[in-house]
Amino acid sequence: MSEVILKDIKKVYENGYVGTHDVNIDIKDKEFIVLVGPSGCGKSTTLRMVAGLEEITGGELYIGGKLMNDVAPKDRDIAMVFQSYALYPQMTVYQNMAFSLELRKTPKDEIDRKVREAAEILEITQYLDRKPAALSGGQRQRVAIGRAMVRDPKVFLMDEPLSNLDAKLRNQMRAEIIKLRQRINTTFIYVTHDQTEAMTLGDRIVIMKDGYVNQIGTPVEVFNKPVNLFVAGFIGMPVMNFFDNCKLLLEDGVYYAEIRGVKFKLSDFQQKALKQNGQQPCEIVAGIRPQHITVGEGQLTAKVEVSEMMGSEYNIHARSNEDEVVMVVPTVGLETDVSMGAQVAFTTQPDLIQLFDKATSNNLIWYDEASVSAHKPVCKEYDF
Numbered sequence: 001m002s003e004v005i006l007k008d009i010k011k012v013y014e015n016g017y018v019g020t021h022d023v024n025i026d027i028k029d030k031e032f033i034v035l036v037g038p039s040g041c042g043k044s045t046t047l048r049m050v051a052g053l054e055e056i057t058g059g060e061l062y063i064g065g066k067l068m069n070d071v072a073p074k075d076r077d078i079a080m081v082f083q084s085y086a087l088y089p090q091m092t093v094y095q096n097m098a099f100s101l102e103l104r105k106t107p108k109d110e111i112d113r114k115v116r117e118a119a120e121i122l123e124i125t126q127y128l129d130r131k132p133a134a135l136s137g138g139q140r141q142r143v144a145i146g147r148a149m150v151r152d153p154k155v156f157l158m159d160e161p162l163s164n165l166d167a168k169l170r171n172q173m174r175a176e177i178i179k180l181r182q183r184i185n186t187t188f189i190y191v192t193h194d195q196t197e198a199m200t201l202g203d204r205i206v207i208m209k210d211g212y213v214n215q216i217g218t219p220v221e222v223f224n225k226p227v228n229l230f231v232a233g234f235i236g237m238p239v240m241n242f243f244d245n246c247k248l249l250l251e252d253g254v255y256y257a258e259i260r261g262v263k264f265k266l267s268d269f270q271q272k273a274l275k276q277n278g279q280q281p282c283e284i285v286a287g288i289r290p291q292h293i294t295v296g297e298g299q300l301t302a303k304v305e306v307s308e309m310m311g312s313e314y315n316i317h318a319r320s321n322e323d324e325v326v327m328v329v330p331t332v333g334l335e336t337d338v339s340m341g342a343q344v345a346f347t348t349q350p351d352l353i354q355l356f357d358k359a360t361s362n363n364l365i366w367y368d369e370a371s372v373s374a375h376k377p378v379c380k381e382y383d384f
Helices: 043-051 093-103 108-122 137-149 167-184 195-201 219-224 229-234 268-276 369-373
Strands: 004-012 018-027 032-036 058-063 078-081 155-159 187-192 204-209 212-217 241-251 254-259 262-265 282-288 293-309 313-320 323-330 343-348 354-357
Touching (some): 004 043, 018 043, 018 212, 032 043, 032 195, 043 058, 043 078, 043 155, 043 204, 078 137, 093 108, 108 167, 137 167, 167 195, 187 195, 195 219, 204 229, 212 219, 212 229, 229 241, 229 282, 229 354, 241 323, 254 268, 254 282, 262 293, 293 323
Parallel strands (some): 032 187, 032 204, 078 155, 155 187
Antiparallel strands (some): 004 018, 241 254, 241 282, 254 262, 282 354, 293 313, 293 343, 313 323
């Protein structure tokens, strides 16, 4: 079993700076989980505590059911792939991949078998006699992954392994990591600041900010059910549109979202959830994803400032009073003028509007106060 449990994990440095606050994550055996967030959010610190490269100030870390707080990194049965590859320049690819096994006094025939099996999986067999300087960035990263693979670790740790590659190579390596995961089928903990990597690679995503875990969920959950403004704005490209100074209204027992003077009667699901939560009328920030906006109809209007032709769709940057609005509009069947300077009408489906309490920034539908108080940040679920 390669289950990894972080229970109230905290990191406080000597100068008093708190790197992480009571991090609770239960990573299942053979799960691919991604820690994502902006620089300084604590994701790499969390990974390094799992690896044993950072001392745990408080809380408990379990790997395979064993408490690991005071266990040396070499005895944790983990392997780590770093952002900088960390290859020995004087060694060949083969020697780099075999080195950790040689230190363990592994028989030579077993070393050769493991190195060549890993090289075949990663398609670097033809480079085994080369040194790192003769390889491209993508090839070096494959060697770094292969060096970790030969150890047959319980847990793979990856700290922003693709950030040094150009965009094309990143796309290729993402696909390679997905294929690799299917072939070796072990537990992965992957750190990135790139939400595209998080959404495409992770079974679940852990979204962090300022040392706190804000939400844990599948890519679909964090996209469709963001628990607060930060998660909503961090996940999704282009980023979610936010309309400030809006209102949640309750009229004759029916909830409406008022956006720039236009009232949207909320869906049956939203009605039930708000009533179940006992929600009172309040000021809100309304969130609408660019992909969920319909152009050419509705009572909301905006003036197009930039219209980007992306092939199958337009990315439209417009201004509606004081709000900047981004819209993603399919080119096929578009009958509305979306050129620079054009006035466009737009709307959305009420069930696609995210409702954030202006005072707390929490989602009025999906924020689960009980889970947060228990340090288990997941979105609220309903059983209607």
